[in-house]
Amino acid sequence: MLNQVTNRLAPGSTVEAGFLGFVPATEIVHSGPGDTLAQMWTMSEQSLYALVRLPVLTWNVGADMVTGQARSASSPMSIVGASRVAGDVAGDSQLSIGDKLAIGGGLLGSLNLFLFWLNVVPLPPMDGGHIAGALYEACKRAVWRLRGRPDPGPADTAMMIPVAWAIGAAMLLMGVVLITADIVSPVKIF
Numbered sequence: 001m002l003n004q005v006t007n008r009l010a011p012g013s014t015v016e017a018g019f020l021g022f023v024p025a026t027e028i029v030h031s032g033p034g035d036t037l038a039q040m041w042t043m044s045e046q047s048l049y050a051l052v053r054l055p056v057l058t059w060n061v062g063a064d065m066v067t068g069q070a071r072s073a074s075s076p077m078s079i080v081g082a083s084r085v086a087g088d089v090a091g092d093s094q095l096s097i098g099d100k101l102a103i104g105g106g107l108l109g110s111l112n113l114f115l116f117w118l119n120v121v122p123l124p125p126m127d128g129g130h131i132a133g134a135l136y137e138a139c140k141r142a143v144w145r146l147r148g149r150p151d152p153g154p155a156d157t158a159m160m161i162p163v164a165w166a167i168g169a170a171m172l173l174m175g176v177v178l179i180t181a182d183i184v185s186p187v188k189i190f
Contacts, residue, residue: 028099040113047114050076051121054174062177064185071185078175081182082111085189124157124164125171133157 031039050057057076064071077085089095089103122132137155144152 028102043110043113044117047110047117050114051117055170058174058177061181065177065181071181071187073187073189075181075187076178077187078178078182080179081187082107084182084186088189123167124160125168129160129164130157133160 054076061071061075063069064075086104086107089107090100092100095103119126120128120131122128124130124133133155140155141151144150
């Protein structure tokens with residue numbers, strides 16, 4: 001029977017079919033600035049939670065890639081995976097131009113928000129590490145001033161270079177794993 005159905009279809013055509021009577025649906029909800037702020041707060045919480053779990057999640061993605069397991073839609077992805085998802089959204093014929101722009105803008109915004117939180121992590125290679133060094137120096141000067149001692153001079157943040165190299169190497173390794181996984185076993189949202 002399946003063969004009869006495919007013979008009647010034109011080459012390259014698709015048929016929308018549900019599974020046990022369920023068909024996926026997309027609902028677009030329009031909201032205002034208050035809802036946007038609430039969503040930004042929720043997305044910030046989710047980004048920070050994902051950032052804390054990023055090494056473990058990256059390990060799981062690598063292990064799933066090596067063992068041939070299917071990739072979860074909620075797994076972390078690199079810029080390659082994000083570009084692929086954006087392409088899937090842009091190529092979806094069921095979405096209007098406005099919906100595509102809204103989803104693309106949301107995707108771009110969530111990516112930038114995650115990169116912001118990643119950058120303010122107080123570790124040396126990120127901007128947050130430089131801020132932490134400056135705050136340490138300011139606190140040290142304040143303590144010395146309260147004790148009536150002269151300014152101790154600048155803090156030697158160069159001592160954190162081995163930590164910066166270790167964090168940089170870990171970030172590079174996570175990037176390679178996620179880029180490889182996005183090529184070999186991409187996230188599928190549709």
